[in-house]
Amino acid sequence: MAGMPKAPPVLARVYRGPRVESLHRGSIAVVDERGSLLAGCGDPKAPIYVRSAAKPFQAIPLLEAGGDKKFRLTDDEVALLCASHGGEPRHAQTAERILRKAGFRVTDLACGAHAPMHEPSARALARRGTAPTALHNNCSGKHAGMLLACRLLDVPADGYVDPAHPLQRRIRTVLARYAGVAESEITVAVDGCSLPVFRLPLSGLACAYARLFASRVAGETPAATSARARIVRAMWRSPFMVAGTGRFTTDFLAAGGGRWIGKEGAEGLYAVGLAPSGRIRQAVGVAFKIEDGSARPRDAVTLDVLARLGRLPEPARRALDTWAVPVVRNACGSDVGRIEAEAPIVRFPAKRK
């Protein structure tokens, strides 16, 4: 086993009856807006693909260029730019409305079609014999926003998913700034929706989420500062648009009342930005990656980390109670087990990440 990296710690245990059946390991990074690694476990600097946790940053170029006013974007619409939504009728309709604001059509979306993640919506489509379209893709808002950005920045919309497209290069620059990493440190592969997916240290993702709430970030324009404030506001004001019915992220955003935003990414990723609060004058970001890529322990781990950081006030804890210890049910609906998170973060002495 020489040279083998140590396994990250167990973050959640899946019980069947009174005994553990499966385990989920992972790494956690807690970083402040200056980029200092405050706490964590496992390998907080492990390179990870940021997947859909990149969405708030992928929306910044459109808003920084004035897209907010130009296209009179509502909170619902801005929130949908950052969404991994359930493909419910309101999500699909909102994506279509965004497209129409710049004269685009569903066929201009390059994200591909998949059945709505929200199962009752998927079943309703199937019952009507209607095939899902790209509007139902959980990334349709992000893609629609990118088409608007192409129009506004006067770059061709054709090939907007290409990593070499000017918009994608711009997004990489934005992400590097907020993550506090060099652009050359970010590598690229293909995401679930055909867009570039960015690989950077987990601590960089946590830093980026902290900086969504920072008073100022070195190198950003005043327009970028307003853009990210607008994004944060839209996400917590329109939490339904960011995820949907029966989804943790929607309830989590609603319970935060502006104190935090949170966003999941595929393959077991979650990122939270925490606003400065009382004596804590720095914004803080939390990011974790479940080693095996599973989504099921994510919600419970998020709440456990916030509780350990002393950042989960009692009313929010109560409102999110059902997400803290998810019940495992069988086909008959009987309660046969549960998921218990226990995220062993340790605080680090002050130093730069």
Added chain:
Amino acid sequence: MAGMPKAPPVLARVYRGPRVESLHRGSIAVVDERGSLLAGCGDPKAPIYVRSAAKPFQAIPLLEAGGDKKFRLTDDEVALLCASHGGEPRHAQTAERILRKAGFRVTDLACGAHAPMHEPSARALARRGTAPTALHNNCSGKHAGMLLACRLLDVPADGYVDPAHPLQRRIRTVLARYAGVAESEITVAVDGCSLPVFRLPLSGLACAYARLFASRVAGETPAATSARARIVRAMWRSPFMVAGTGRFTTDFLAAGGGRWIGKEGAEGLYAVGLAPSGRIRQAVGVAFKIEDGSARPRDAVTLDVLARLGRLPEPARRALDTWAVPVVRNACGSDVGRIEAEAPIVRFPAKRK
């Protein structure tokens, strides 16, 4: 970290583009029919819930009592007793035919309804506005067989899923014998389909699969020997019934041509029985558990373990090629990554498990 068990090794890596995005760890046990632990990795004696890998053993009481002749069971029907099937029309029809042989009805099944695992079949039901029934539950064959066993053994069918029911107690005795563990070592919780689920060492599950192919097992009746031979034969002769369209287990059984049987269990479990072959005069069983409960690396890990044991002949390897390195696709159907198994089993010096 004192007292923390060591993490099991990585069995599979999930790549996105050229880089690893997620890992799956796990334990493997390779055991011969005498119960000797031949090879493995991680913790081969870790207690695990055997889930649906128990199905061949759950079918033994019915066949041992003469159910085969009494109900004139076909290969398809016996195979379905051992299935985690896709709920395709042929599966549901066969389950219903089994029920009718003893005058039972769909409403007698206690497994609960869920949409067919086979997605085109699920969509077809939804399109017709037809709700799935218990016949579509992947366990319907097992449950139907248990109802027949109740009739034959002259015990009440009511409450057949209760761990204290005579049939369930009988199944526990059977499983203990083949697994080579004391009945008192087996603990019980509730499975996905409401039946008792058994917890025993991973090496015990491997032993049980070896013994499906053994010439004789201490303590079994001649009727039980015939019963397990009948089950093995039906599984490889009717591989479609054991799983279904697009399923690894169906292709794996078909490619084995009687040399092996294999069966998955929920939460990342797989078990294989290998017939004696040439100079290898003992039947061998392989069982592994993915620590995090994921199903996605299972097929590739199964093939990698068999190849390392020298038990995957070239024609079978070629026939199962697409399962060996599963491709990860995105919503547009593009190839964005792959799963690579590398199961680091080591051979143990000869001793009893």
